[in-house]
Amino acid sequence: MNSQTTLFIFVAAALFAGCATHEAPQPVQAALPAAVNTDPSAAARNLVLPEPANPALPSLILIGDSTVRNGRDDGQGKGPAGQWGWGNPVAAYFDHHKINVVNRAIGGLSSRTYLTGGHWERTLAFVKAGDVVVMQFGHNDASAINDNSRARGTIAGTGGETQEIDNLLTGKAETVHSYGWYLRRYIADIRARGAVPVICSPVPRKRWDASGKIARGGNSYPAWAAQVARDEKVGLIDLAGNVARQYDALGHDAVMQLFPQTTPDESTHTNWAGAELNARAAVAGIKALGLPQLVAALAPRAADIAAAEDERPVADASSVPQEQPRNAALPTLFIVGDSTVRSGGANGAVGWGERIAPYFDSGRVNVVNHAIGGRSSRTFYTEGRWDKVLAQLKAGDVVLIQFGHNDGGRIGDPAMKNRASGAGTGPETVEEARPDGTREQVHTFGWYMARYVESARAKGAHVVLLSPVPHKDRWQQGRDFEQFAQWDAQVAQAGGARFADLTMAVAGGYRGIGAQQVDGFFSDARTHTNDAGAQFNAQRVVAVLKGLRDNPVTAWLSAQGQAVAPVGGQ
Template sequence: MKINKFILFAFFVLFLVQFQAEAQQKITVYTVGDSTVKNGRGDGTGGLWGWGDYIGQFLDSTKIRVENHALGGTSSRTYQNLGLWDVVYKKLKKGDYVLIQWGHNDDGPLNDTIRARGTIKGISDKSEKIVNMITKKPEVVHSYGWYIRKVVKEAKEKGAIPVVMSPIPRNTWKDGKLPRNNTSYGLWAKQIADQEKVTFIDLNDRMASKLEKFGEAKVTGTYFYQKDHTHPSAKGAVLAATSIIEGLKASTNSLKNYILENQVIKLPRKINIFLIGDSTMAENSNENAIGWGMMVPRYFDTTRVTIVNKARGGRSSRTFDYEGLWDKTKSEIQPGDFVIIQFGHNDAGKIDSEKFRGSIHGISDETRVVNRADSIMETVHTYGWYMKKYIRETGEKGATPIVMSLTPRNEWPNGKVEQRKTTYVKWAQEVAAEEKADYIDLSDKVAQKYEVLGQEAVKVFFPKDHTHTGRAGANAVAETAAEELRNLKGSKIRDLVLGKKEIENLPPVELNK
């Protein structure tokens, strides 16, 4: 039976109208503020988030929807001068809510050629006439309180319900305590809320009190980053949102009626960084043969990253594929992940006997059929062919491949660290260039450090043999790998590596556990 196209169209229109009607019936919670409410585009760039990105997960989405209109870098003044409040004001309807938080940027100069975003301190009606050095136009600058009051009053005019908050605390510790802003912007925000008879939440004190229970060591690197004392991580943003929810529950504000009883907070998925390679990268139980992949997690932001070390001792680019290790790894890769590829130490082995792990030299499509010890025929390819396979199939999974050259051995011909510049280092680079993949010459970067340290000092890094490092040696290679990843132009992995200052403050690595 054929269904009339007109009837289908009518059903579609009816569905669309109903959907729009339901959307209009929902109460909207608007958030206005600075980067601590919405950092950047709200996508977690740099691992930084605003509490406005998570507040919606605490509320009943069948009745409430959240629109995060905050903008980083704005003060209570510039947010309104830019017309951002006008956008929200025009959309407001009776029963909506406006969550308001400014203060971090209001302390800047009233007039300069950089931002000109400062406000007059306090809540008075004092004003100052200026010719804005950026816009070149006359402007009357008011107090912080004046701008907050304007937003509150105009929200109330539309029948919306304002909630004023003190700015979140900065991660700057003194004698085990975080500074409060209860004599400045927190105080002034409260004074305006009290005068306008609207809800005030002391977000600053609520959040700071929680953080102080954790202590500085736990807070830094979990809720905030050492590189940034103002903008929280995802966990920090959730903590701020939790503090707001607790403040609402303790208030008479009707928004508390929409708070979910059993909240399930979803943090962003951690990005996986897969490592594939041999024993110089692998996780080994022998303390005298530690792969650098065991040490590299300490150089990454593990609140956002999981290092998945799939490297396996004794494997070559060929056997990692032949044994199904690559297929197992590939099945776990998700879009947005990274795969660091490093082979070469075992590819120089015999192709048709013993361990059957050698690959054909070079990067061509040359093949050779060999009869393995188990009488199974295998088509063996070049080192470059296997590397290309890993690169291409990583890309097909929506992940990013990064090729690294093999690590140098503790051999010093003519006083220089041994490197395979004419073979595996060269071929790895050629493959990466051909496939347009990122490439890091880890061999050369590590060798340079070894030569600065000197042959005697480097001996300590190799307690077993000339190929495998101990814990300290593995850490030296891991640190170098992290440095090069952080300097990898155009790659998103840079954002996931710890900064220089954070690395400098890492505890030293002992020779033994």
């Protein structure tokens, strides 16, 4: 375990005092861990759970299982070494003069038994217009559908299947639905109250796959939670993916320290340090959703938590076709960038570069998309991908280059996967260790962009630098990627290239059609567009190219491209 992780665990342990709340003891089954597995019996239905402290304020209400609220929410008297759910430490990231944080999760329950046990009915009584209800279920939904101990399982998936049972635990007939059905029931009830539903995918277990990475759950509860969020158009906090990425970055030994040391086989329930890490990931997800009643109520200590990014895996180059100009006698429009430019349909994501060809006359120009997911201005250059573009480039061609989504973050942070570039446009470098033991001199974003401009212009080609397409939560006010746009403009001016502010061109288009339609343009929480979003953004790329004072693609436009109204550029 490294010193940074040790410091994190120490600080988390020091902060836990005073954050825990206490309530009446919960009955448990002696054969199971005492802190986490509430018996969904008549006694459990009489639990005393927290209520909104100030009904005049909006409330953030949490429902879920023991990974959200563990046992009596007191660490079993073991302090930070005990078992804790993330719903306890998350409260400290909000100003309680502005919002109530009400953790009504119960250990041992599933999406089904939280409803059928009567707990949801009592919680729903506190839900009012303007509140936000965050639900995280899944850890207990894979249990038996009918037995005489829990009877808490749900049907796998999100469909409309049902199973009729005589419940061995309650002695009553019951219709059991799918995991997704129960989530949709909560969503409908919350919306009926005028409140906002949010789904959390379940936090990952302390389990590693064959490659040494934290097991993601595959096509199971995290995927089903995300599917319901997409179908119902509600916010998703991807704790499953975000926490798993943090675990991978920390490494095996450090992750072991985030779980109770007295029970080394415990793989589900974290100690205080692990709950604090999960809480920070939840806050990052909340910031990414941009719900005004939550963002406005964040406490100062939340300021250093970056909004969670959607998962942006580094695409396997062997699975991405290497495109070639169709007709060597024609000029070529080359496109270079990341997954927002080409995603290939992965997880429903489509980049604008995959939908731009109809705006150009194939009898006058080739359109070749060299973009690849997970790359930054740095890695597209260091992996030799730019050399492959140069090998195809000739005088009179045009290159569109859009990077920035993967360039941010701290150099040296394992979560950045060796793709962060330095800030600015200067010559300074930072040394970074690579997984193979070698060390790399990492340059600034502007340095890499200047290399693209210089080498392409040396071949007689024209270059247009595009600022990145905006995030889903960053177009309504202000601007996204402000620094990257400034650096692109500086490099273009210094190197004889053109700059087009695609960020604001897309944001302006979004403002013209409104949030409801824009929300349907994304395949994930905030970064990647679906097919409809890619088509919209492709049209905005053409618009911003036409707005350039010296538009290099005018002669190549199809009738569809000619019909696009220009947007101002440089």
